[in-house]
Amino acid sequence: MKKKVAEENPKSTTKAYTFFNDVFDVVRQIPKGRVTSYGAIATYLGTKLSARMVGWAMNAASTAKPKIPAQRVVNRNGMLTGKYHFKTFTQMEELLKKDGVKVKNDTVVDFKDLFWDPVKELGL
DNA sequence: GCATTGACGAAGG
DNA sequence: CCCTTCGCCAATG
Numbered sequence: 001m002k003k004k005v006a007e008e009n010p011k012s013t014t015k016a017y018t019f020f021n022d023v024f025d026v027v028r029q030i031p032k033g034r035v036t037s038y039g040a041i042a043t044y045l046g047t048k049l050s051a052r053m054v055g056w057a058m059n060a061a062s063t064a065k066p067k068i069p070a071q072r073v074v075n076r077n078g079m080l081t082g083k084y085h086f087k088t089f090t091q092m093e094e095l096l097k098k099d100g101v102k103v104k105n106d107t108v109v110d111f112k113d114l115f116w117d118p119v120k121e122l123g124l
Numbered sequence: 125g126c127a128t129t130g131a132c133g134a135a136g137g
Numbered sequence: 138c139c140c141t142t143c144g145c146c147a148a149t150g
Contacts, residue, residue: 038132050145051132058131075132082131128150136142
């Protein structure tokens with residue numbers, strides 16, 4: 001990465017600084033039509049016990065420069081828990097449908113089939 | 125500076 | 138099988 005890192009918390013802990021950046025990077029690498037979970041990303045970063053931090057990172061992702069396909073990140077149940085953080089409540093599922101991902105009742109259909117594990121795909 | 129919360133997840137009752 | 142609790146770490150009040 002160059003220098004365009006998380007400009008959301010320049011005065012916060014340096015650790016989180018890197019953490020946010022890593023999360024953004026991984027999320028951007030999610031292939032179209034695929035989805036992943038917060039826990040998977042957390043595991044890939046080595047902080048599997050802190051999946052909540054990934055969620056926090058996504059919150060900052062909303063203000064991140066390169067658009068973050070946060071709609072491809074759902075909870076371990078495949079549920080679109082973060083839909084309320086988008087511009088509109090339907091934005092998330094609309095984007096997913098456009099990616100070819102079926103969404104039913106705020107949940108990704110065939111989630112396990114579309115699941116993209118960074119640890120498995122990117123290697124660890 | 126302590127208490128609460130949060131886009132999670134696993135475990136226990 | 139549904140609901141509650143705990144852990145993790147950072148941000149916010």
